[in-house]
Amino acid sequence: MKLGAFFSAVVVAIVAIQAQDAAQQQQQDQQQQTQPEWHPKTIGHDEVKPFAQPEAITICKTSGGLQTSGSPRGGCRGSGHGSQIYGRSTWFNGVWAIMYSWYFPKDSPSSRMGHRHDWEHVVIFIDNPAIPEPKILGCSPSWHSGYNKYAPCPPEVIDGTSVKVKYEHSWPLNHALEITNDGGSFQDLIMWDQMTDFARRALNDTKFGKANTPMNDWNFQGKLEKSWPFK
Structure with missing residues (x-):
C-alpha cells in the first residue's frame, strides 16, 4: 500500500x-x-538621446551621422538631449579594464576633410573593482588608429576616482581624446550589460563607415590588447 x-x-x-x-x-x-524583428534604422544627429543612467531606455536607433561639408564644428557642439558615455569592462591580464566610449556625428578636423561618424574612447586600468578603494594603474586615450599610453596616469589628471579626459582637435588631420589637467563635467554612463539586446545588436551590426564601434563584440578585446600600457 x-x-x-x-x-x-x-x-x-x-x-x-x-x-x-x-x-x-x-x-x-x-x-x-x-x-518584434529588429531592423537597422538611422535618425538625425540632433535626435540622438542618451540612455538614462542607470536604466537603459531605448528604441534601438543609431545616428545617421553628418557629412563633412560645411564648418568642421557645424552641428557638433553637443547634443541638446544630453551627452552619452558607453562603458564596457572586464578582467584583462590580471587587472580590471574599463572602456569609456563617445560617439560623434562626424570627424572633420578641417573643411571638407574627414568622414561621417566618429568613435573615440579611453581605457582605464584599475587593480580590482571589488575593493573599497580601487587604484588607477594606467590609462590609454584613443588617438587616430592608436593610443597615447600612460602607466601610471599622471597624478594631475586624476580627480578622486576619476580620470579627466578631453576631446581635442589636431588641425588639419585628426580629432582624438587626451588626458587633461582641466576640470570638466560628468555625463550619463550606460554599461554594455545594462543595454537591451536590441541596443547591443544595433551597436554590433550597424556600419559606421570608417569609424569602428570600439566596445562592441567584434572590437572590444582587440582594443584592450592594443591599448595595454604596461611593458
Whole structure:
C-alpha cells in the first residue's frame, strides 16, 4: 500500500512537471512570436538621446551621422538631449579594464576633410573593482588608429576616482581624446550589460563607415590588447 501510494505520488509529480514545462514552452513560443524583428534604422544627429543612467531606455536607433561639408564644428557642439558615455569592462591580464566610449556625428578636423561618424574612447586600468578603494594603474586615450599610453596616469589628471579626459582637435588631420589637467563635467554612463539586446545588436551590426564601434563584440578585446600600457 505504501509502495503503491509512493508510486502514484511520483507519477503525479512527473505529470505536473511535464505540464509546467509545456506551459513554459508555450509561453516562450508566444513571446518569440510577439517579439518584434529588429531592423537597422538611422535618425538625425540632433535626435540622438542618451540612455538614462542607470536604466537603459531605448528604441534601438543609431545616428545617421553628418557629412563633412560645411564648418568642421557645424552641428557638433553637443547634443541638446544630453551627452552619452558607453562603458564596457572586464578582467584583462590580471587587472580590471574599463572602456569609456563617445560617439560623434562626424570627424572633420578641417573643411571638407574627414568622414561621417566618429568613435573615440579611453581605457582605464584599475587593480580590482571589488575593493573599497580601487587604484588607477594606467590609462590609454584613443588617438587616430592608436593610443597615447600612460602607466601610471599622471597624478594631475586624476580627480578622486576619476580620470579627466578631453576631446581635442589636431588641425588639419585628426580629432582624438587626451588626458587633461582641466576640470570638466560628468555625463550619463550606460554599461554594455545594462543595454537591451536590441541596443547591443544595433551597436554590433550597424556600419559606421570608417569609424569602428570600439566596445562592441567584434572590437572590444582587440582594443584592450592594443591599448595595454604596461611593458
